[in-house]
Amino acid sequence: MDVAVSIRNAVKRYGATTALAGVSLDITNNAFFTLLGPSGCGKTTLLRMIAGFEAASEGEILLFGQNIVDLEPHLRPVNTVFQNYALFPHMSVIDNVAFGLRMKGVEIAARRAKAGRMLELVHLSALADRLPSQLSGGQQQRVALARALAPEPKVLLLDEPLSALDLKLRQAMRVELKQLQEETGITFLFVTHDQDEALAMSDRIAVMSQGLVQQVGTARDIYEVPVNRFVAEFIGETNLIDVEVTRVSDGMADLVLPSGQRLRCSSAATATGRHALSIRPERVTVTPDGQLTATVERVVYMGSDLRLLTRLEGGREFTVRIQNAARTAVPEPGARIGLKLEEGAARLLAD
Amino acid sequence: MAGLPRDEAGTAASYASLARPLLLPTWLIIGVFLLLPVLLMVVYSFLTKEFRGGVEWTFTLAAYEQFFVTRGLFGDEPPSIEWTYIIIFWRSIWQAALATLLCLVIGFPTAWFIATRPPQSRGIWLFLITIPYWVNLLIRTVSLRFILRDNGPLNDALIVTGLIDAPLPILNSDVAVQIGLFYSYLPFMVLPIYAAVERFEFALSEAAADLYANRWQVMLHVVLPAVRPGILAGTILVFIPALGAFLAPDLLGGAKAFMIGSLIDEQFRGSQGNWPFGAAISVILMTLVLIALFIQARAASRGAS
Structure with missing residues (x-):
């Protein structure tokens, strides 16, 4: 070219x-x-x-x-x-x-x-x-x-x-x-x-x-696939959670979520240790068998979609965006919900 | 404040009712100090000269006739055109125009320089430009005499540096008048151009340079059209007072470099004077200036459309 x-x-x-x-x-x-x-x-x-x-x-x-x-x-x-x-x-x-x-x-x-x-x-x-x-x-x-x-x-x-x-x-x-x-x-x-x-x-x-x-x-x-915290936060909306990385190879990483569950995802990081994990709010589904557990604090009506402002077990804020479809069951504030990351939803950042 | 209504329409109405009384001092000053003297001058120009200065209230065109018509030294020849005063007028216009041009050539780069300094230092430069005005013009013009004379500092410096062998006879010449006029009126050129350049949006010159205009083309096609009102204002502010100036020609030009201002000045001095003639010269000068302003206004409106 x-x-x-x-x-x-x-x-x-x-x-x-x-x-x-x-x-x-x-x-x-x-x-x-x-x-x-x-x-x-x-x-x-x-x-x-x-x-x-x-x-x-x-x-x-x-x-x-x-x-x-x-x-x-x-x-x-x-x-x-x-x-x-x-x-x-x-x-x-x-x-x-x-x-x-x-x-x-x-x-x-x-x-x-x-x-x-x-x-x-x-x-x-x-x-x-x-x-x-x-x-x-x-x-x-x-x-x-x-x-x-x-x-x-x-x-x-x-x-x-x-x-x-x-x-x-x-x-x-x-x-x-x-x-x-x-x-x-x-x-x-x-x-x-x-x-x-x-x-x-x-x-x-x-x-x-x-x-x-x-x-x-x-x-x-x-x-x-943002490389670092700045790009992930500047482009669109994202949730950042701190995770412990146990192994990285070929652009993939094995890490431990705050809940203790293990996860394998694409990675910009090249070293093990503590890193930020970026999860887009629309790539998460509300389901009882999720990898993360959170408490709903507020539901914001946005027209085409709804935004759930939740708090993870460790105390971090976590935003979830769900489509405003007829079949959507909207959790009430105060409800404990499970959050399941879609395939490829998480991205480990370099910093 | 208590008497003024709060709502906007009411405020505007009360301002409007205040306008007349507030404008009264302005009208009084314009009337007493501008319109009345001009009217007086026009009337005097049609009156008869009184022997020891002053006027007799008898209508005559003698003053205008004296300006334009000659009947020879003893008044017994057939009337022909009197060139003496027309030549003085012509020389004055020429001197004033040259001074204006000089002020423009020096004043434009000066104004440009000041307007492109950082904002906090512009005030200092403008202050420096106006400092000479703290001293009376008469005193400054007399000082110029000392600077320009044969054994003055200018000639001394030129001789010491070896540029010349004998003093230049600058004083009592058109050159000295020109220096005096230029010096007296330069700030009147610098300030309006400065105001125009300061408002100039420099993104426009970047845009022109981006579109392949070199420095001169940027100046010609973008900067000059934008600062044109400032240049026109400066030209008027220099040309008109320079045309009627009498201090510089009187003190620096000597007998040879007679200009309109000195001619008028002479008519109102002691028993030698001729008030109606002085008034007539002033009316003719004013007419010329108004014609020049009219032409300028036409040019400005053409430039704006």
Whole structure:
């Protein structure tokens, strides 16, 4: 597979603080790749380093094999969709979209034709002569997208582009962005702190925290086989319980649950001893012959499903999600229930 | 507070009823100190000169005729165009325009520099810009005389460094006037441009650079259009007072570099003066300024649409 962007040991320091502590990533061409993490994790810094707005303190950034760390932003064949769009307020929509082509020296007829096609792509042809201030947030977002796509960048960088939109629009744009990426065949590098966005669109996701990449994988990978506590807790909801690991081999581990029962599950840990075990709330069933015993403390009605907030024998909180189906028997608060882990529900973490 | 109604509509209504009495001082000041003097000036320009300064209340166009028409030294030749004052006007406009351009060339980078400092140090830079204004303009202009004269510190420094052999005759020249005008009005260019640059969203220049614009193209296509209102405001604030300035031309320019301000000043001095003529020159100057402002307003509205 072609590698579009290859980041090798990228470090960024601002004085005494380290924003990026050595990141290495390969981003496949024609892919929708997402950098996901909480604010301050370094994801935006990394994106801005690729765009050229921040200089790398150390490391290399290769764009299709060429090291671009010393290139000025205007010489890098990548374009950015900015968080607050940064549309030029004194230019019409079509002039905004044609700006990159104009700077590249494309003559006026050709660049207007191309900009027109880009506006068609984002369904904004009717608004070509408006000023950005006359558009809604969603429309400005599309203009920003068309403007960044018009010069046909080798990689499109998207810096939390959906965060300023309301929920309905955001959900519609997720689908549209993914379609756009597939239609254009351009590599999208998307930055977000919103895990739903990341899971819905991405071919691959890099989960970042504290200036480091914690895990890279498909949406399914990072949700179902998280490597550490941070990834397990950041992506979706999970229960963490402390367990004693007796044996690890070939990515599998034998461990002892607090109840004394033994369990064999997939493992990110490579050593025996005390580790955290992650169990997703929806991968547990309520049954008398479970591996865990808990007391129901509260039942939360969520519409499509119900959330049982329970407490395990050892005193730890444990959340169970069950479908709100007609046949579901809902335990009362105070009831003692057995919890059975589904096949593959548990994942032993590295820390 | 007790008398004011609590709900918003009531508050708005009571504010509206307060507006007239609160605006009264403003109207009084504008009326007494702006409208009345201008009206007086216009009226005086159509009156007859009294022998020892002052006016006689007899209507005449003599002042305007004196400005535009000459009948020769003894008043017995056929009327022809009087160039003396038109040339003074032309020179004043030229000097003021040049000073404005200089202020722009120096003021824009200065404003840019200040606006791009960290927020906590911007105040200090602005403070430094305004410090000279704590001293009276007359005193500062007289100081410039000492700096620029033949054996002043500027010429001394140039000779000591070996750049020149003999003192440059800067004082009493157009160059000295230009230096004086530039020096007097520079902050009026810096401050409005600073305000515009400070509001400028630097994400826009990043966006332009991202779309393949080099530094000059970013400046030309994105920054300048955004800070244009500041540049226009600064241009007006420098050009108009520079056009009517009389301290700098009087004290630095000597007899050769006569400008409108000095010409008007002269008409109101002692028994040599001619009040109606001074008033007429002022009316003509004001008309020119209003025309310039009108053109500027048109340009600004075209830029905004």
